[in-house]
Amino acid sequence: MKGQDFITFNVGGQIFTTKVSTIRRHPHSRLARILDDADPEFKVVNSQVFIDRDWGLFRFIMEYLRTGRITLSGEFETDGLLCEAEFYNISALSDFLHSNNCYAKSEILELRFVIQDAQSFFRVFSSKSTTLDALASRISVFIEQPTNLAQNLMERLPVHRPSHHDLIFQCGADCSDGKQLSARYVTIEPDERKLLNATNVLGLMVDTILREGFRLISTRTVSPEEKIECYTFERRGTRNILIISNPYKADVSPVSKQTEKSTKKGKSQK
Numbered sequence: 180m181k182g183q184d185f186i187t188f189n190v191g192g193q194i195f196t197t198k199v200s201t202i203r204r205h206p207h208s209r210l211a212r213i214l215d216d217a218d219p220e221f222k223v224v225n226s227q228v229f230i231d232r233d234w235g236l237f238r239f240i241m242e243y244l245r246t247g248r249i250t251l252s253g254e255f256e257t258d259g260l261l262c263e264a265e266f267y268n269i270s271a272l273s274d275f276l277h278s279n280n281c282y283a284k285s286e287i288l289e290l291r292f293v294i295q296d297a298q299s300f301f302r303v304f305s306s307k308s309t310t311l312d313a314l315a316s317r318i319s320v321f322i323e324q325p326t327n328l329a330q331n332l333m334e335r336l337p338v339h340r341p342s343h344h345d346l347i348f349q350c351g352a353d354c355s356d357g358k359q360l361s362a363r364y365v366t367i368e369p370d371e372r373k374l375l376n377a378t379n380v381l382g383l384m385v386d387t388i389l390r391e392g393f394r395l396i397s398t399r400t401v402s403p404e405e406k407i408e409c410y411t412f413e414r415r416g417t418r419n420i421l422i423i424s425n426p427y428k429a430d431v432s433p434v435s436k437q438t439e440k441s442t443k444k445g446k447s448q449k
Contacts, residue, residue, distance in 0.1 A: 186214065189227040193234035201244050209268045210244075236263045243272050286310065288393055290410040291401065292381055298351040298363075299377030301384065308343040310391075315346050317368040317387070324361050333364070333373075350380050388412050 186202065188195045188210075202210050212218040213228055222229050230237070236259055243249050249272075251257070257276050264273035289304040305311045321333040339347040350365045352375070364373035365380045367387050374380045389395070393412035401407040 187227045188230055188237070189224065190230045190232055190237040191234040193237070194227070195234075195237065195241055197241060197245070205244060205269055205271075207268060207270070209266070232263065232266065233259065236260050240264065240267060240269065240272075243269070286393075286414045288388060288412040288414070290384060290388065290412070291407060292377075292410070293405060293407045294351075294377055295405075298349055298353060299380065300347065300349045301380070302345060302347045303384075304345045306344070311340075311344065311346050314387075314391075315340060318346075318348060319366045319368075320348050320350070321364040321366065321373055322361050323364065336363075350375060350377060385410065 183199055185196055186199050188197075199214060202208070202214060205211055209218055209221075213221050239249050239251075239260055240263060261273060261276040264276060287306045288310065291302045291304075293300050303311065303314065305314075315338050318338050320336040320338065322336055323333045341347060348365065350363045353361045353363070362375060364375050365383075366373050367380075367383050370383060374383065385395070389412075391414070393414040395410060396413045397411045399409050399411075401409045
């Protein structure tokens with residue numbers, strides 16, 4: 180296969196075409212040995228190198244060979260990709276996947292909910308302040324006074340931010356001696372409804388959080404006496420794996436390193 184500028188792989192029935200120079204960037208990989216007809220396991224069929232492996236994972240192999248980096252979603256399991264990197268003998272990639280650096284940090288969000296008399300209180304904690312900033316910008320609390328019922332006037336209040344990592348708001352009726360003093364309604368954009376009922380607000384909050392890519396991982400009662408319920412969510416971030424700064428120097432065999440050291444030593448003695 181010498182003298183060609185391009186090479187085509189048929190991996191599990193999927194066709195991949197790339198430059199020979201791209202494969203040469205990793206001279207110690209099995210793919211590079213194919214170029215020199217040095218790996219008898221791979222067969223050439225109709226001018227294509229047939230490889231009986233997972234083509235879905237091979238596209239990540241090709242992304243790494245071309246760019247020196249791989250972008251993986253937070254839910255991506257790296258075990259299969261590690262197996263493929265070892266099969267193709269791409270040591271820089273397999274070494275990195277063996278390390279802990281390729282795992283994305285999870286973002287934790289906790290929603291606490293408590294009912295006290297006719298009022299309900301919500302408190303949200305998050306490990307990322309930017310998440311709470313975005314959530315707070317979508318939540319509005321409207322307070323309605325009995326004196327304004329005829330005029331249908333409501334005062335808009337922002338959510339309370341005790342710190343960068345939590346926010347608080349409430350809904351329901353504020354009563355004293357059996358008389359309603361005010362009512363607090365909650366709106367969460369893009370939903371335009373003004374909700375007074377705590378169960379409805381809780382359902383909309385959970386739905387909003389799930390739509391932001393979080394998943395519910397646990398529910399528990401923090402305080403049975405105070406009836407505090409806690410919902411914990413997790414969102415795994417996107418992993419942008421930077422393997423090397425220069426893909427052309429990706430793989431250097433131990434023999435090559437030793438030869439380079441010997442050459443430098445010989446020059447210094449001269």
